[in-house]
Amino acid sequence: MPDAGSGGVRRRPVYAGVVVVVLALPAGGIVWLFQDELFSPFGDARACEGSTAELPKVISAGGVPLPADASDVHYATLEGTAQVSFLSDRMPDYLHRAGLLPQDAKPFDEQYGSAYALATDEGELPEGLCGPALKGPVWSYISRGPGSGVNVLVERSPVASDRFRSPARAVGTFDIP
Known part of the structure; x- marks a missing residue:
């Protein structure tokens, strides 16, 4: 002992x-x-805190999948609505596929969109959405077709008013089926 x-x-x-x-x-x-998977809603690192519904791996806004090159994707869901933020170099193609811009229209035609009140390099992120903010100037597209319900804000180039940023951040708002 x-x-x-x-x-x-x-x-x-x-x-x-x-x-x-x-x-x-x-x-x-x-x-x-594994902190993103452990502490993110639904174990999805793209989902923002407070989201009430999980979106699928391939997110479709109004039935149209995000561009194939979409990166830095974040989403927030609440009461049957989703907001999705992403970066892409394929904005014109996405807007055409989503039916927000006819194939023969120019991206900044005021018949299909309008300037959004956000000054150059000023940032804004919709409430509840996480990730990087949109930087102005921004152009707004609102679907007008029956049952479409998709709104998209896209960053414009601060130096060339007829171009998008490269890559451009977009925030889409749409109803969840």
Whole structure:
């Protein structure tokens, strides 16, 4: 039996503390590595906090999938409506496919869209949506067809008024089926 003065009794708590630290380090690393999946709604890193519905892997705004090159995608859902933010270099094609801009129309034709009140390099992010903000100037497209219900804000180039930024951030708002 160890003598109370020899320190043998004290070694067990020290060993237990070392074991706890050794086990906590990998556990903390795993939590850090998978934090987006563990703490995001639905385990989807694209979903913003407070979202009430999960969107599919391939997001379709009004039945039209986001551009194939869409990146930095974030979404917020609430009460049957979704807002999706993404970056793309394929904005004209996306707007044509979504029916917001006829094939033969110019992207900034005021018959199909309008300037959105956001000054050059001023930022705005709709309430509830996470991720980077839209930077002005911005152009707004609103679907006018029956049952369409898609609105899209797209960043314009701050130097060439007839072009989009490259890549351009867009925020689409649409009803969830």
